Amino acid sequence: MRLTTEQLAWSVHGTPLLTDVNLTVEPGQTFGLVGPNGSGKTSLLRLLAGLNKPKSGRVLVDHQPMHTLKQRAIAQYIALVEQQADTTDRITVRQVVSLGRTPFLSALRPWSTEDDAIVAQALRDVDMAHMTDRLWHTLSGGERQRVHIARALAQQPKILLLDEPTNHLDIRHQLSILELVRQLPITVVISLHDLNQAMECDRIGVMDSGRLIDSGQPQDVLTANRLEQTFGVHARVIDDPADGKQIMLFRSAI
């Protein structure tokens, strides 16, 4: 599905937090959202997920305005993995991931063995199958993050929104989750602080003070100048002699 925003704006108590965001993510693309702390990445993801309502402008899913879609349809199309999702309930890993199937269940379509298989596959995808029966509150931060991603995968969304999904993960799980996400044949918007990881996205957008100030191919967007102006760091961008891929070497904060 194509995800588009048109002149999207959002504010809280009269303070503008997002201004004039125009964005298109083509079906099947992985779009990386980068920007300094407080630049508006989470706010934008929540609008794309339909959790916050725009002050003006709109979000389109394919060519349909999001505000015309039923809640259940949005839940069937779009999954969001938030940064600080938590629960105090006594709930097992399997139960958390099973929540991803909720939008598809009804009196006419009760839980089936197909749902069991989807949940089991999602747990395998994030390397959590061995902890299926563990209670949520006993998990480490990285394990919780992987379970949240499994919940979103179990939803089998057409659009997957991920807010810094690699935050708590060790390097092996960071790389495996990013690889998994890139290979999904669905539209993905992923916010990332690791700019070298963002280089692997199909396209990238830079947020600054609530505006999308640049978007395009990662190597065209994440230049030494951009790193200086927007991220406030001196960096060198070099080519990896092994495969020619660009790598950013961060030298110092400005």
Ligand SMILES: Nc1ncnc2c1ncn2[C@@H]1O[C@H](COP(=O)(O)OP(=O)(O)OP(=O)(O)O)[C@@H](O)[C@H]1O
């Ligand atoms: N509900 C709210 N009420 C007031 N201010 C808010 C609210 N939500 C977000 N903000 C502010 O909006 C700005 C953008 O926040 P947001 O969480 O979208 O940034 P971000 O780019 O995701 O940041 P980070 O990289 O630190 O996660 C911040 O200054 C934040 O304090």
